[in-house]
Every structure is written in C-alpha cells, then in structure tokens.
Amino acid sequence: MKLTGGDVDAFLAKITPAARRRDAETLVDLLREVSGQEPAMWGTVIGFGSCHYRYPTGTEGDSPVIGLAPRKQACTLYLLDGIAAHREDLADLGPHSTGVGCLYLKDVGAVDRETLRRILVRSHGFVAAGGDGEYAQLTVTA
Structure with missing residues (x-):
C-alpha cells in the first residue's frame, strides 16, 4: 500500500x-x-500511522498501523495483529464478519461501541509497541 496524500474529507463526502x-x-x-x-x-484506505510489514514468504511493504476502508457492502477495519487476538471481544461486539486481519461492519450503530473501542485500542497498541502479528513482522515507521 502507498500513502497517497489524498483529501480524507473529500473522500468521505463521496461515500x-x-x-x-x-x-x-x-x-x-x-x-x-x-x-x-x-x-x-x-489509496482508498483511510489510515492512521504507518508501519512496515514483512510476511514469512519475504513479501514486504508499508501499511497504516490501523486502517479503514468504507466499501459499499461494509466498512472494513484492518487489524494488523489479526482477528484471533480479539476472539473474546468479537463474541460481544454485535453483528460483524471477519477475515484473517479484517473486521467487517455493515452497521456501526448496531455494534457495541465500547467493545469496538477495546478491539481498536488493543490492535493499535500492539502494532505501535512493535509487536509482530500472527501473519507478519511489523515495524512502526511513523
């Protein structure tokens, strides 16, 4: 992923x-x-902070520490520590679906806000502290 420097407010206005x-x-x-x-x-991801990732395969690149992609079907939250790290909280979150490192929310108003906040705080804190995710080595760059 590349930091593109687009206008976040203009992007949000078009959703x-x-x-x-x-x-x-x-x-x-x-x-x-x-x-x-x-x-x-x-690109089309709204990111907060930046980090460098490296997969066991050797593939590497840059990514936000935590990111959001508002898609037509759902808002996608990218959690670099992986979904498994949040298993207990996800049980209490409310309606959602997941991928390996993605949390999909179709209706933010229908989920428990404090549970969501806990998930985001934990994920962001893990990466910001230099922890390695379940599927990549992570190094914070900004």
Missing part, C-alpha cells in the same frame, strides 16, 4: 450510501481518538 458515509465518519473519529493521529489516504 455512498449515506449510511455508509455516516459509519465511516464515526469510525474516523474513533480511530483518530484511539491512535492519537490524523487520518491519511492510502
């Missing part, structure tokens, strides 16, 4: 449907609070 835009705005505010950083555009 459809309106409910997805509201969810994305809510998540940006929460991620700003959790990370202590301002959002930046990484």
